[in-house]
Amino acid sequence: MRRIPLNDLDPWFQTVDGVIERDGRIDGARLFANDRPLEIDVGCGRGLFVFSASGARPNTNFLGIELDYKEARRAAKRLQKRAAGNARILGGDVFRAFEHIAPGSVEAIHVYFPDPWWKRRHRRRRVFTDRFADACAELIRPGGMLHSWTDVEEYFEVIRSLMDHHARFEALPPPEERPAENDMDYHTSFERKKRKLGMPIYRGQWRRRADV
Numbered sequence: 455m456r457r458i459p460l461n462d463l464d465p466w467f468q469t470v471d472g473v474i475e476r477d478g479r480i481d482g483a484r485l486f487a488n489d490r491p492l493e494i495d496v497g498c499g500r501g502l503f504v505f506s507a508s509g510a511r512p513n514t515n516f517l518g519i520e521l522d523y524k525e526a527r528r529a530a531k532r533l534q535k536r537a538a539g540n541a542r543i544l545g546g547d548v549f550r551a552f553e554h555i556a557p558g559s560v561e562a563i564h565v566y567f568p569d570p571w572w573k574r575r576h577r578r579r580r581v582f583t584d585r586f587a588d589a590c591a592e593l594i595r596p597g598g599m600l601h602s603w604t605d606v607e608e609y610f611e612v613i614r615s616l617m618d619h620h621a622r623f624e625a626l627p628p629p630e631e632r633p634a635e636n637d638m639d640y641h642t643s644f645e646r647k648k649r650k651l652g653m654p655i656y657r658g659q660w661r662r663r664a665d666v
């Protein structure tokens with residue numbers, strides 16, 4: 455495996471390109487040295503979700519993918535402190551990573567508070583597009599899940615429309631909001647920030663159909 459040199463956060467922080475194997479695959483079983491179910495957090499930011507979920511569910515592997523290396527390294531540092539064996543952060547572009555992950559090998563994909571790119575001319579930079587939904591349908595195993603939350607109503611409607619009409623997913627009832635018991639008791643850093651501002655959060659979950 456090729457890795458960046460002198461990586462003080464290895465193996466918690468690695469790059470997408472650094473974990474592509476000679477056969478062109480990013481192999482979850484290789485990354486975690488076991489073949490437990492793999493969940494991916496797209497644009498994981500500072501990694502609160504990966505940190506909390508990997509602590510709460512030790513029999514699942516969590517992989518955060520984050521374009522901003524500074525944020526990705528910050529997320530990895532938290533995991534290093536806890537010596538988390540079931541959580542890793544990859545620095546790089548999710549679309550590049552997805553090209554190298556085996557179809558049907560992912561248990562769940564999480565997309566929390568994706569950048570809204572407010573200006574119309576920047577909209578094409580959004581992560582959640584029909585291409586993204588198709589890539590998720592390819593990677594998630596039949597019966598697996600896609601979760602997406604945001605405070606941006608218009609973006610959520612785009613996501614909901616893409617997912618509700620996608621032939622390979624079925625919509626499930628959205629998860630309900632529950633009161634936070636402490637400052638770490640939020641799904642992600644952005645959820646904490648937006649809820650503290652009193653903003654509504656739109657939540658969706660979809661199951662990958664087993665029959666298509």
Ligand SMILES: C[S@@+](CC[C@H](N)C(=O)[O-])C[C@H]1O[C@@H](n2cnc3c(N)ncnc32)[C@H](O)[C@@H]1O
Nearest residue numbers: 497498499520521522547548566567642643644
């Ligand atoms: C608004 S932040 C949300 C961070 C985190 N999910 C949360 O809820 O706190 C969106 C994150 O997605 C990352 N991002 C945007 N496009 C990406 C891409 N193509 N691949 C990986 N990460 C991406 C950004 O760098 C940013 O950290």
